Amino acid sequence: MLSYRHSFHAGNHADVLKHTVLTLCINYLKEKEKPFLYLDTHSGAGRYLLQSEYAEKTEEYLAGIGRIWLQDHCPELLMPYLSVLQYYNRTEKLKYYPGSPLIAKQMLREQDKLNLTELHSTDYPLLRQEFIKDKRAKVLKEDGFQQLKSKLPPESRRGIILIDPSYEIKDDYQNLPKALLEGYKRFATGSYLIWYPVINRSQTQRMINQITNSGIRNILQIELAIKPDNNQKGMTASGMIVINPPWKLQQQMATILPWLREKLDPSNIGHGLIEQLVAE
Numbered sequence: 001m002l003s004y005r006h007s008f009h010a011g012n013h014a015d016v017l018k019h020t021v022l023t024l025c026i027n028y029l030k031e032k033e034k035p036f037l038y039l040d041t042h043s044g045a046g047r048y049l050l051q052s053e054y055a056e057k058t059e060e061y062l063a064g065i066g067r068i069w070l071q072d073h074c075p076e077l078l079m080p081y082l083s084v085l086q087y088y089n090r091t092e093k094l095k096y097y098p099g100s101p102l103i104a105k106q107m108l109r110e111q112d113k114l115n116l117t118e119l120h121s122t123d124y125p126l127l128r129q130e131f132i133k134d135k136r137a138k139v140l141k142e143d144g145f146q147q148l149k150s151k152l153p154p155e156s157r158r159g160i161i162l163i164d165p166s167y168e169i170k171d172d173y174q175n176l177p178k179a180l181l182e183g184y185k186r187f188a189t190g191s192y193l194i195w196y197p198v199i200n201r202s203q204t205q206r207m208i209n210q211i212t213n214s215g216i217r218n219i220l221q222i223e224l225a226i227k228p229d230n231n232q233k234g235m236t237a238s239g240m241i242v243i244n245p246p247w248k249l250q251q252q253m254a255t256i257l258p259w260l261r262e263k264l265d266p267s268n269i270g271h272g273l274i275e276q277l278v279a280e
Contacts, residue, residue, distance in 0.1 A: 018193075024077065039148075145179035161187075162195070163195070176207060184243070189244060220243075222240045250274060
């Protein structure tokens with residue numbers, strides 16, 4: 001049963017990290033004129049109203065994007081991300097938070113393609129409506145992990161693959177490394193962006209170990225924690241595993257991450273991490 005709704009969590013600290021990495025990777029692929037595919041395995045609804053009953057119930061965005069929006073002095077490297085937010089929010093008040101599909105929709109060019117999947121019965125129609133006039137996009141109500149087998153490699157042989165399950169289904173921790181390896185075998189030169197939460201550190205680490213021991217090369221880990229690991233309910237940290245990262249991503253995040261920590265972890269009780277897990 002799919003009960004997870006990202007509406008409760010849109011714009012939180014995990015989204016800020018994830019979408020910062022995503023926008024930097026998209027910009028890098030746009031440096032060449034050749035088209036590329038953006039494949040999003042777990043797309044969600046696409047757009048989130050921050051004044052909805054869902055967002056207002058948790059108010060997670062206030063401790064996430066709310067601490068960055070309209071800051072006077074942001075790192076220049078954050079501007080691709082913040083520019084997309086500004087596009088969807090034409091006033092100073094932050095009304096909407098764009099999910100990964102809408103970020104890609106705004107940033108991709110006419111020659112690029114989007115492949116989006118979502119299984120949730122409520123979120124899928126919302127996602128489809130967002131892209132109903134976009135000829136670049138295919139929006140499917142299909143299993144996201146299966147896309148790594150059926151849609152790769154892209155015709156252009158260039159692509160960003162965002163793998164972003166809710167992890168509400170505990171099998172996601174086991175299924176993700178298997179599906180990733182299937183995709184990698186078909187498209188070893190793609191950039192794979194895997195988002196992960198830290199709720200139970202040992203569970204998350206087992207998944208990361210499976211990925212690093214799979215034979216896949218060139219794996220970068222980026223993590224931001226707003227709390228120390230603990231046994232209480234809730235997410236203390238999140239991270240991105242990036243396979244075939246842009247050559248400058250590690251240095252870019254080394255510049256950005258301390259600033260994000262300062263804003264998102266004002267009590268300075270968490271940590272930031274950038275580590276090359278597997279060499280090229």
